[in-house]
Amino acid sequence: MGAQGQDLTINGTAVTLSVDGDTSLLSVLRDRMDLKGSRIGCTEGYCGACTVLVDGKPVQSCNTPVWSVAGKDVTTIEAAERHPVLSEVQKVFVDLQAAQCGYCTNGIMMTLAGLLGQSPRPDRAHILAHLDERHLCRCGVHVRVLKAIDQLLAQSGGATA
Amino acid sequence: MSECPANLKANPLLSRWFRLDERPLMGVRSGKVELGQGATTALAMIAATELGLELDQIDIMPADTLHGPDEGYTAGSFSIEHGGAAMRWAAAQVRELAAQAAASVLGTTADQLVVEAGQFRRQGHNEGVTYWQLRDRIDLEVSALDLPAPVLHGGTIDGKGMQRPDLVGKLSGAGFIQDMSLPDLLHGRVLRPDHPQDRLLACDEAAAQALDGVVAVVRDGHFAGVVARTDEIALSALALLRRSATWQRQADLPPDDGLNGWMDQASPLSTCFLDEAQPGPSPAIRHAARYSRPFIAHASIGPACALAQWHDGRLQVWSHSQGIYPLRRQLARTFGLDHDHVNVTHAHGAGCYGHNGADDVALDAALLARAVKAPVMCLWTRADELSWSPFGAAMRMELSAGLDEAGQIVAWNHAVWSPTHLARPGFGDGVNLLAAGDLAQPHARPPLADAPRPQGGGDRNAVPLYDVGARKITHHLLPQGPLRSSALRALGAHGNVFAIESFMDELAALAGRDPLEFRLAHLSEPRGRAVIEAVAKAAHWNPDDEGGEGHGRGLGFARYKNLGAYCAVIAEVEVAETVRLVKVTAAVDAGEVIHRDGLLNQIEGGIIQAASWTLKEAAGWTQDGFKTRSWADYPILNFSEIPAIDIVLVTHNGAPSLGGGECAAGPVAAAIGNAIAHALGVRVRDMPLTPERITQAIHA
Numbered sequence: 025m026g027a028q029g030q031d032l033t034i035n036g037t038a039v040t041l042s043v044d045g046d047t048s049l050l051s052v053l054r055d056r057m058d059l060k061g062s063r064i065g066c067t068e069g070y071c072g073a074c075t076v077l078v079d080g081k082p083v084q085s086c087n088t089p090v091w092s093v094a095g096k097d098v099t100t101i102e103a104a105e106r107h108p109v110l111s112e113v114q115k116v117f118v119d120l121q122a123a124q125c126g127y128c129t130n131g132i133m134m135t136l137a138g139l140l141g142q143s144p145r146p147d148r149a150h151i152l153a154h155l156d157e158r159h160l161c162r163c164g165v166h167v168r169v170l171k172a173i174d175q176l177l178a179q180s181g182g183a184t185a
Numbered sequence: 186m187s188e189c190p191a192n193l194k195a196n197p198l199l200s201r202w203f204r205l206d207e208r209p210l211m212g213v214r215s216g217k218v219e220l221g222q223g224a225t226t227a228l229a230m231i232a233a234t235e236l237g238l239e240l241d242q243i244d245i246m247p248a249d250t251l252h253g254p255d256e257g258y259t260a261g262s263f264s265i266e267h268g269g270a271a272m273r274w275a276a277a278q279v280r281e282l283a284a285q286a287a288a289s290v291l292g293t294t295a296d297q298l299v300v301e302a303g304q305f306r307r308q309g310h311n312e313g314v315t316y317w318q319l320r321d322r323i324d325l326e327v328s329a330l331d332l333p334a335p336v337l338h339g340g341t342i343d344g345k346g347m348q349r350p351d352l353v354g355k356l357s358g359a360g361f362i363q364d365m366s367l368p369d370l371l372h373g374r375v376l377r378p379d380h381p382q383d384r385l386l387a388c389d390e391a392a393a394q395a396l397d398g399v400v401a402v403v404r405d406g407h408f409a410g411v412v413a414r415t416d417e418i419a420l421s422a423l424a425l426l427r428r429s430a431t432w433q434r435q436a437d438l439p440p441d442d443g444l445n446g447w448m449d450q451a452s453p454l455s456t457c458f459l460d461e462a463q464p465g466p467s468p469a470i471r472h473a474a475r476y477s478r479p480f481i482a483h484a485s486i487g488p489a490c491a492l493a494q495w496h497d498g499r500l501q502v503w504s505h506s507q508g509i510y511p512l513r514r515q516l517a518r519t520f521g522l523d524h525d526h527v528n529v530t531h532a533h534g535a536g537c538y539g540h541n542g543a544d545d546v547a548l549d550a551a552l553l554a555r556a557v558k559a560p561v562m563c564l565w566t567r568a569d570e571l572s573w574s575p576f577g578a579a580m581r582m583e584l585s586a587g588l589d590e591a592g593q594i595v596a597w598n599h600a601v602w603s604p605t606h607l608a609r610p611g612f613g614d615g616v617n618l619l620a621a622g623d624l625a626q627p628h629a630r631p632p633l634a635d636a637p638r639p640q641g642g643g644d645r646n647a648v649p650l651y652d653v654g655a656r657k658i659t660h661h662l663l664p665q666g667p668l669r670s671s672a673l674r675a676l677g678a679h680g681n682v683f684a685i686e687s688f689m690d691e692l693a694a695l696a697g698r699d700p701l702e703f704r705l706a707h708l709s710e711p712r713g714r715a716v717i718e719a720v721a722k723a724a725h726w727n728p729d730d731e732g733g734e735g736h737g738r739g740l741g742f743a744r745y746k747n748l749g750a751y752c753a754v755i756a757e758v759e760v761a762e763t764v765r766l767v768k769v770t771a772a773v774d775a776g777e778v779i780h781r782d783g784l785l786n787q788i789e790g791g792i793i794q795a796a797s798w799t800l801k802e803a804a805g806w807t808q809d810g811f812k813t814r815s816w817a818d819y820p821i822l823n824f825s826e827i828p829a830i831d832i833v834l835v836t837h838n839g840a841p842s843l844g845g846g847e848c849a850a851g852p853v854a855a856a857i858g859n860a861i862a863h864a865l866g867v868r869v870r871d872m873p874l875t876p877e878r879i880t881q882a883i884h885a
């Protein structure tokens with residue numbers, strides 16, 4: 025596929041990019057848009073460090089070709105201030121210092137923002153299953169992430185079990 | 186503390202550590218670097234406490250070989266132990282210099298002054314003078330050695346609710362080396378084989394060069410790489426090189442039996458460094474057992490990355506290395522440059538747990554950048570990250586001991602076989618950077634060595650802390666194994682403590698005694714006893730708990746390196762088709778605690794990582810080469826496998842600060858092994874303790 029105009033919305037701004045449609049959303053965000061908060065991890069769909077929201081749903085941007093998000097709404101960690109659920113998640117993570125190196129953290133926060141933004145809101149077991157499938161952390165900060173999840177679930181008034 | 190700390194003695198100029206800005210900020214620069222565990226925040230807190238500043242008045246400057254102090258490596262839990270001591274002393278001296286200046290401005294004497302949030306005041310007065318107002322009167326171009334010993338404040342900072350300044354940024358956007366941008370930055374990738382013994386013979390450089398956007402194809406001996414306008418183009422060019430590459434195999438690998446069988450064929454360099462064997466009556470009971478651990482990957486979440494730029498024969502590198510000074514010297518040696526023609530500036534990487542690919546990729550970037558006129562960022566692929574980063578070394582431990590009539594240990598033998606746990610660049614004569622051996626003018630690796638005792642590498646924690654009668658301890662250092670090995674968190678302590686503490690449980694069972702009581706009966710060291718007693722209390726250890734039916738609990742204990750933090754762990758497991766780690770309780774004595782929440786975070790992380798190694802991880806190989814090329818080949822602990830964790834800090838006022846990140850590795854491994862044995866009545870002595878191995882042990 026050659027370079028062509030790709031229309032999408034990134035953090036609330038409509039953009040048209042002249043880029044090959046097969047280019048990964050991750051490299052569009054990082055290299056074209058200078059949004060570096062979505063991380064380069066494995067670029068193979070395992071670690072989740074690159075996770076962003078597409079139309080509100082968590083998606084691994086490293087294995088998402090940009091053509092597939094044409095006309096859609098992409099949200100990254102840089103938009104936290106304008107995204108109530110995401111900013112709540114971010115605040116809890118910072119308060120609990122639920123990170124060590126923090127390399128995996130933005131992806132995890134994006135996933136949580138996506139899941140907690142759904143209605144009906146998924147329960148803890150569902151969230152853990154989702155994290156198991158799509159996120160890795162090597163620093164072993166899981167205990168604090170789990171605490172953050174419990175706090176977020178409690179804040180939005182649901183059961184934590 | 187009454188003597189100037191070693192790291193400050195080696196770098197006595199205070200201006201290397203501090204910079205008084207025009208902005209109301211105090212620039213602080215340590216030689217210790219941020220590896221993701223919050224060390225720079227802890228150091229900044231130490232500086233803030235001694236200087237009488239708030240944390241947000243401190244500007245943490247990146248470590249840099251031109252401007253900062255040389256503190257060697259940031260490793261082995263030393264950042265606070267050594268770097269903290271130097272920082273504390275230097276900061277207190279700066280405060281005293283400033284207090285004198287303040288006293289002359291305020292017309293009083295320094296001992297009448299208090300300092301708060303950077304302002305010096307006379308007790309009971311409101312007006313005062315700040316560090317910044319005193320800027321011209323404070324001379325930081327002085328040597329710490331020419332100043333009197335300062336009064337040190339010290340003390341614990343709870344840190345709950347305190348935010349690490351670096352994390353606040355990272356959790357909202359850029360912050361890592363991979364996120365750096367420089368004007369005209371180009372992107373590089375290097376070609377590495379799939380087999381550890383392969384060497385590049387040829388590849389189609391012209392095809393890669395012809396690709397639109399490729400700026401250079403770099404070839405030097407067996408080293409090949411590409412530089413392109415974007416990373417995507419660099420990856421496409423790399424794929425072309427890979428597809429066309431022909432390799433020469435220098436040697437085949439021995440078969441991987443998962444149990445370190447390859448060690449049988451290797452000839453070790455053997456040192457029996459402790460031999461107290463005395464003739465005596467032969468013990469009533471003798472017992473012997475063999476344990477093992479495989480190679481373990483660093484498996485950083487972020488790929489190794491470096492930036493390099495050449496200018497007028499000088500080299501500037503940005504690196505997430507643990508040792509920017511040793512790296513600078515190794516790069517200078519590789520390129521035949523004077524040291525002061527190379528500068529390495531530290532930039533944050535993803536969590537680092539030892540000697541990973543950070544240094545190797547720095548040389549890669551420098552080689553690529555030499556071919557172009559712009560800065561180059563080089564990234565490793567995930568596959569290379571998981572196979573070309575040095576591994577934590579495989580280990581084999583053989584233990585034997587006797588029990589006398591009273592059930593006390595009377596003789597103890599421990600022999601450990603392992604390739605090196607310390608092949609960091611800068612140790613020994615030679616260049617230990619991956620590409621250096623591949624160049625047309627290759628640089629030899631340093632001769633085989635391991636981390637020296639008393640800390641030790643393969644023999645780290647091989648000497649038990651218990652009173653065990655005559656001891657004989659032998660370290661068999663093996664030549665490089667099938668995979669390249671170097672420092673991974675805790676080095677040999679993970680394997681040795683697993684073996685010693687498993688063996689203690691086996692001996693206790695032979696003596697018919699409770700493992701907890703048995704340990705205490707052999708341990709006179711008061712701080713060791715204190716953590717064991719504390720963990721037993723916190724986890725409600727019940728000597729009459731028979732275990733079985735798939736439920737078990739186990740204990741593990743060690744003093745890290747026999748010099749560092751004390752740690753005792755109790756693990757609870759449920760074993761069915763899988764091993765479920767239900768709870769880990771740990772008691773840790775890490776001396777004086779600087780940043781309580783940061784220490785807890787590190788211990789938690791250490792526990793989870795060690796549990797992951799112990800239960801799941803092994804890096805292997807086949808005749809075709811590396812077996813771990815993606816996360817699918819190398820599972821680590823995931824979220825639903827995480828145990829509940831309870832940590833008790835046993836404080837010991839006045840004892841110097843000891844790092845906490847590594848002390849749990851061995852005790853966690855042993856506690857899990859012992860808990861599984863308690864649950865099933867059979868023991869697995871080879872890590873990882875997988876369901877398959879447990880089933881085998883049951884049917885053996």
Ligand code: FES
Nearest residue numbers: 065066067072086
């Ligand atoms: S970088 Fe996208 S899943 Fe790892």
Ligand code: FES
Nearest residue numbers: 124126161162163
């Ligand atoms: S915090 Fe470092 S990988 Fe998760």
